[in-house]
Amino acid sequence: MTPLLDVRSLTKRFPVRGRGGRFVHAVDDVSFAIEAGECVGLVGESGCGKSTLVRLITRLVDHDDGRIVFDGHDIGAVPADRFASAPLRPLIQMVFQDPADALNPRFTAADAIGDPLRRLGDLAGRRLADRARELADLVGLPRELLGRYPHQLSGGQQQRVGIARAIALSPRLLVLDEPTSALDVSVQAVILHLLADLRERLGMSYLFVSHDLNLVRLLSDRILVMYLGKLVEVGPAADVFDRPRHPYTRALLSAVPSLDGAARAGRIRLPGEVRSPIDPPAHVCRFHGRCPEGFARCAEAEPPLHPVAPAHAAACHLVEAPAAPVAAG
Numbered sequence: 001m002t003p004l005l006d007v008r009s010l011t012k013r014f015p016v017r018g019r020g021g022r023f024v025h026a027v028d029d030v031s032f033a034i035e036a037g038e039c040v041g042l043v044g045e046s047g048c049g050k051s052t053l054v055r056l057i058t059r060l061v062d063h064d065d066g067r068i069v070f071d072g073h074d075i076g077a078v079p080a081d082r083f084a085s086a087p088l089r090p091l092i093q094m095v096f097q098d099p100a101d102a103l104n105p106r107f108t109a110a111d112a113i114g115d116p117l118r119r120l121g122d123l124a125g126r127r128l129a130d131r132a133r134e135l136a137d138l139v140g141l142p143r144e145l146l147g148r149y150p151h152q153l154s155g156g157q158q159q160r161v162g163i164a165r166a167i168a169l170s171p172r173l174l175v176l177d178e179p180t181s182a183l184d185v186s187v188q189a190v191i192l193h194l195l196a197d198l199r200e201r202l203g204m205s206y207l208f209v210s211h212d213l214n215l216v217r218l219l220s221d222r223i224l225v226m227y228l229g230k231l232v233e234v235g236p237a238a239d240v241f242d243r244p245r246h247p248y249t250r251a252l253l254s255a256v257p258s259l260d261g262a263a264r265a266g267r268i269r270l271p272g273e274v275r276s277p278i279d280p281p282a283h284v285c286r287f288h289g290r291c292p293e294g295f296a297r298c299a300e301a302e303p304p305l306h307p308v309a310p311a312h313a314a315a316c317h318l319v320e321a322p323a324a325p326v327a328a329g
Helices: 051-056 109-120 125-138 157-169 185-202 214-220 237-242 247-254 261-265
Strands: 003-013 023-034 037-045 066-070 091-093 173-177 204-209 222-227 230-236 305-311 312-314
Touching: 003 051, 023 051, 023 066, 023 230, 037 051, 037 214, 051 173, 051 204, 091 157, 091 261, 109 125, 125 157, 157 185, 204 214, 204 247, 214 247, 222 237, 222 247, 230 237, 230 247
Parallel strands: 037 204, 037 222, 091 173, 173 204
Antiparallel strands: 003 023, 003 066, 222 230, 230 312, 305 312
């Protein structure tokens, strides 16, 4: 079956100002796929390239190399400044991290929800107002709040407006960029439940980006672990969380807050500093220098993704097998 989103060898480098000929390798040869109706979680520490990858997929910036195929169409071939008016634009939408910043302070909730419908959906007047009310009902936003401005809404209510706006055009892929990180813990669970319900009811696919591994585990079918511009482990959520194979994934999971004293005592503390993303040396594992299990070959060859179980792969020399390397999709 053809995946809904198929990303192959995606690469993005940013020139370093004042340092001619040098580049930040933000996303480096990344490949993965998202099936129709699937939720894929993307995790990794700050600076690993998650945000750049999201901007590439949503066509906010152009890539340097690779392909982005959505619903059988090579959307990467369309320049980012032209994709905003492309026919497939409504089918890829995004829920942003901070709803207060994402909403126009001069728009009421109804205006914000109706904005994409006015711009791309050709709705106006009563039809537009009716559709905005339907969307508010769908995300659990009381209709009496539709006339309020963002500063008059709570964080959870603001995010419901953001979600309603994102699903207004019936997208097939929803990119969730840390959608609960700006919310209180009590509200996070409510928003996650809403997202899970919408996915089931509307049949959307999700790319769920978060630094909170517990939230990612609750919502995701598969996990992508990113480190310094590279995918280092991919696989079913249960396998990655219960049987992580890359040392970086194990370190991430060991840092998840826990009430278990034994779990806290078993936290893996990584030595050294994160390698600079500016022109990292070729043929060297990106995790070399911090990896507690590294050995000589890590400094001699960069490991590709190797299969470790069905649909599970890790980019580590410790898991190398005779089988050919597999892609993330």
